[in-house]
Amino acid sequence: MDLSYTDEESAFQSEVRNFLAEKLPKQMSEKVRLGGDLTKADMDEWHSILNDKGWLAQNWPKAFGGAEWDAVQRHIYEEEAALANAPRIVPFGLSMLAPVLQKFGSKEQCDHWLPRILSGEDWWCQGYSEPGAGSDLASLKTRAVREGDHYTVNGQKTWTTLGQHANMIFCLVRTDVDVKQQEGISFLLIDMDTPGIEVRPIVLLDGGAEVNEVWFTDVKVPVANLVGEENKGWTYAKYLLTHERTNIAGVGFSNAGLQAVKRIAKSELSAGKPLIENPHFAARIAQVEIDLMAMSLSNLRIVSQAAKGGAPGLEASMLKVKGSIIRQEINDLARRAVGPYALPFASEAIEGANEAPFGPEYAAPVAAEYFNNRKLSIFGGSNEVQRQIIAKTTLGAMR
Amino acid sequence: MNFELTEERQMLQDTLRRFLADKYDVPTRNAILESESGMSAKIWSQLAELGIQGALFDEAQGGFGGAGFDIAVVFEELGRAGTVEPILETCIFGGGLIAALGNEAQKGLLESIIDGNTKIALAHSEPRSRYDLSRVETQYEDGKIKGHKSMAMGAPNADFVIISVRESGGNDDQNGISLFLVPASDLDMRTTAVMGGGMAADIYLDGLSVSDDKRLGPKGSAFLYLETVFAKAITAICAQTLGGMETATKLTIDYLQTRKQFGKPIGTFQALQHRLSDMLIELEQARSAVIGAAGYLDADTHLRDRYVSAAKNLVGRAARLIAEEAIQMHGGIAMTQEYELAHIAKRVVMADHMFGDTDHHLERFIALSAV
Numbered sequence: 001m002d003l004s005y006t007d008e009e010s011a012f013q014s015e016v017r018n019f020l021a022e023k024l025p026k027q028m029s030e031k032v033r034l035g036g037d038l039t040k041a042d043m044d045e046w047h048s049i050l051n052d053k054g055w056l057a058q059n060w061p062k063a064f065g066g067a068e069w070d071a072v073q074r075h076i077y078e079e080e081a082a083l084a085n086a087p088r089i090v091p092f093g094l095s096m097l098a099p100v101l102q103k104f105g106s107k108e109q110c111d112h113w114l115p116r117i118l119s120g121e122d123w124w125c126q127g128y129s130e131p132g133a134g135s136d137l138a139s140l141k142t143r144a145v146r147e148g149d150h151y152t153v154n155g156q157k158t159w160t161t162l163g164q165h166a167n168m169i170f171c172l173v174r175t176d177v178d179v180k181q182q183e184g185i186s187f188l189l190i191d192m193d194t195p196g197i198e199v200r201p202i203v204l205l206d207g208g209a210e211v212n213e214v215w216f217t218d219v220k221v222p223v224a225n226l227v228g229e230e231n232k233g234w235t236y237a238k239y240l241l242t243h244e245r246t247n248i249a250g251v252g253f254s255n256a257g258l259q260a261v262k263r264i265a266k267s268e269l270s271a272g273k274p275l276i277e278n279p280h281f282a283a284r285i286a287q288v289e290i291d292l293m294a295m296s297l298s299n300l301r302i303v304s305q306a307a308k309g310g311a312p313g314l315e316a317s318m319l320k321v322k323g324s325i326i327r328q329e330i331n332d333l334a335r336r337a338v339g340p341y342a343l344p345f346a347s348e349a350i351e352g353a354n355e356a357p358f359g360p361e362y363a364a365p366v367a368a369e370y371f372n373n374r375k376l377s378i379f380g381g382s383n384e385v386q387r388q389i390i391a392k393t394t395l396g397a398m399r
Numbered sequence: 400m401n402f403e404l405t406e407e408r409q410m411l412q413d414t415l416r417r418f419l420a421d422k423y424d425v426p427t428r429n430a431i432l433e434s435e436s437g438m439s440a441k442i443w444s445q446l447a448e449l450g451i452q453g454a455l456f457d458e459a460q461g462g463f464g465g466a467g468f469d470i471a472v473v474f475e476e477l478g479r480a481g482t483v484e485p486i487l488e489t490c491i492f493g494g495g496l497i498a499a500l501g502n503e504a505q506k507g508l509l510e511s512i513i514d515g516n517t518k519i520a521l522a523h524s525e526p527r528s529r530y531d532l533s534r535v536e537t538q539y540e541d542g543k544i545k546g547h548k549s550m551a552m553g554a555p556n557a558d559f560v561i562i563s564v565r566e567s568g569g570n571d572d573q574n575g576i577s578l579f580l581v582p583a584s585d586l587d588m589r590t591t592a593v594m595g596g597g598m599a600a601d602i603y604l605d606g607l608s609v610s611d612d613k614r615l616g617p618k619g620s621a622f623l624y625l626e627t628v629f630a631k632a633i634t635a636i637c638a639q640t641l642g643g644m645e646t647a648t649k650l651t652i653d654y655l656q657t658r659k660q661f662g663k664p665i666g667t668f669q670a671l672q673h674r675l676s677d678m679l680i681e682l683e684q685a686r687s688a689v690i691g692a693a694g695y696l697d698a699d700t701h702l703r704d705r706y707v708s709a710a711k712n713l714v715g716r717a718a719r720l721i722a723e724e725a726i727q728m729h730g731g732i733a734m735t736q737e738y739e740l741a742h743i744a745k746r747v748v749m750a751d752h753m754f755g756d757t758d759h760h761l762e763r764f765i766a767l768s769a770v
Contacts, residue, residue: 001401001402001403001404001405001468001690001693001694002400002401002694003400003690003691003694003695004400005400006400009400072400279765282765283761283762283765285765286761286764286765286768287712287761289709289764289768290688290709290712290713290761290764291684291713293688293691293706293709294684294685294687294688294691294709294713295684295687296687297687297688297690297691298683298684298686298687300400300402301402301687301690304400304401304402305402314679315683318679318680318683321676321680322680322683322684384673386676387672387673387676387677388669388672388673388676390675390676390679390680391666391672391673391675391676392672394652394675394676394679395652395655395656395666395672395675396656398656398663398664398666398667399664
């Protein structure tokens with residue numbers, strides 16, 4: 001066992017660090033640091049900077065124009081990017097759709113869609129969840145009926161993250177209602193400009209508008225946009241879920257978040273002394289830091305296993321639960337650290353939201369982030385679903 | 400970055416696990432726990448034959464290991480089987496201090512420790528020191544030791560005891576602490592069995608005559624060496640507790656699969672499934688904490704102590720959760736002394752009372768973070 005990076009890994013870490021120091025625009029990292037909302041233009045610009053370096057499609061094989069990083073390299077990038085306050089890479093096209101196309105799509109589909117993801121020509125969003133299909137995703141009802149050379153799609157998707165920017169959506173749709181739920185699902189690529197599609201924003205409790213409802217009324221989709229075989233979509237979705245699980249622990253975000261809490265607790269005063277010296281608050285910081293140190297090592301254990309070709313199963317579920325609990329605890333500490341200046345509410349939905357913030361600049365995003373990150377234990381399979389997976393895998397069939 | 404055991408350590412782990420599964424079964428262990436000495440001399444020599452004591456010393460000391468991951472591998476297996484023999488006291492404290500500080504004559508003991516012929520204990524804590532490493536009130540003056548040492552683990556079975564004394568400075572000063580290596584037969588002890596296994600003693604030093612040449616290391620400067628062996632001991636006991644937690648978790652999984660109530664295995668109940676998942680999650684956290692402590696044991700002392708204190712804090716919390724949940728999910732059967740889980744649960748919980756508990760190490764971690 002050796003807990004330090006190899007020379008090669010350290011060299012890669014320096015390369016990433018130098019790249020971020022040189023190429024990450026200052027106004028962008030400031031925005032991320034202060035919890036501001038990134039515009040589509042910001043995200044496009046960052047993608048294009050990464051693409052110029054060949055680092056946008058980190059997990060793609062080189063044959064498709066990717067960087068083909070192993071799990072350790074991806075981990076190093078995630079960690080450095082979080083510490084540098086780089087915007088996160090928008091995952092929908094790059095790490096959620098692309099692996100499915102590469103594995104199950106036709107050559108024509110790969111040739112057509114993959115370069116457009118890299119160039120930013122297409123912005124993808126994910127059409128999985130429905131009002132009646134959350135953690136129980138296989139119960140989805142959006143219906144696609146084949147009529148000649150096209151499907152007609154009717155139904156509703158929800159929680160569509162950044163769907164307001166998207167021109168394309170990849171969807172799970174029901175193509176057979178007479179079989180077991182999982183066996184009647186297909187994977188369709190749909191142009192958002194097709195008549196009959198309507199996108200409605202959902203304002204979240206933190207005031208942000210990052211998610212949407214997407215409605216489909218008699219939407220015509222060419223059969224050429226079916227990925228793989230009809231009624232095999234569930235298999236593809238499950239494959240995708242394993243890709244969604246890289247960086248599932250959010251170690252980089254937690255490290256950056258913990259540093260921010262410490263900075264805040266050094267400037268805030270409690271009984272005339274820095275809050276960080278308050279024994280009760282210091283104990284809460286230390287407790288979560290200890291948990292995070294252990295989880296970082298758990299994460300590295302799985303990353304190093306994955307780099308050797310192992311597939312995380314149970315461990316990914318464990319990291320999802322622990323990682324979300326730790327991030328949420330850090331969000332809670334940040335909220336408490338700023339005291340009364342956590343109270344001002346700047347909703348995107350309320351006019352004048354972009355005025356100068358009340359109180360210290362670090363105070364503005366913390367309460368909103370706390371509420372926004374309640375999602376961490378809900379999405380991607382809620383923590384209860386993860387616990388179920390862990391228990392069932394461990395206990396096996398019982399009679 | 401590499402999280403795989405070396406071939407040698409993998410072999411050590413396999414050998415020790417097989418040996419203990421075979422020779423240290425539950426009836427054997429229960430008999431040892433009820434015996435007067437609270438340990439098995441036979442097991443002790445068999446462990447030495449397998450090279451377990453030797454694995455805890457480096458080559459210069461006559462062994463073939465001694466690194467953090469050797470300690471972690473050995474103690475995880477000892478913990479898995481719930482062994483109660485004083486390996487930690489003899490090899491980590493006794494052997495560790497003698498190897499670091501001993502003169503030629505004292506170092507002669509290392510060979511017989513590794514061969515399984517000598518057992519050592521450390522008498523450091525005192526009724527008023529709690530977990531504070533630098534607090535030593537016991538005095539050495541004019542060739543005599545005066546004081547009271549408390550809960551010296553392993554002392555009742557030891558051949559020699561290392562006693563810490565103050566030769567200068569105030570009661571809490573790091574400077575001024577010395578060690579003496581004395582034959583156990585010279586000591587006035589009151590012995591007790593320990594909750595969770597093993598034997599301990601309070602030692603009454605009412606002007607015990609000890610000649611100057613029994614001093615272990617230079618006068619007044621033992622503190623740094625104590626810190627180092629305590630870092631190793633904490634790593635060892637965290638690994639031992641990890642092994643115990645693995646056993647407790649495995650017993651709970653078996654029980655959930657087989658115990659039927661209301662006509663079905665209790666493992667089919669979601670209320671219990673989710674609690675099992677939380678046990679498994681904390682077990683992985685504890686495993687990582689032990690890896691951290693073992694991996695940074697030879698790093699600079701600040702980094703080492705952060706990981707060591709983090710591990711002791713985290714493992715202490717995880718042990719309490721896993722022991723309590725294991726007992727709860729077993730129900731009544733876990734309340735009996737005879738059932739396998741009882742000893743394991745006691746052992747992992749009571750480890751929190753050794754070398755600093757979760758609160759002590761949280762405070763130490765905070766102090767280290769401020770630097």
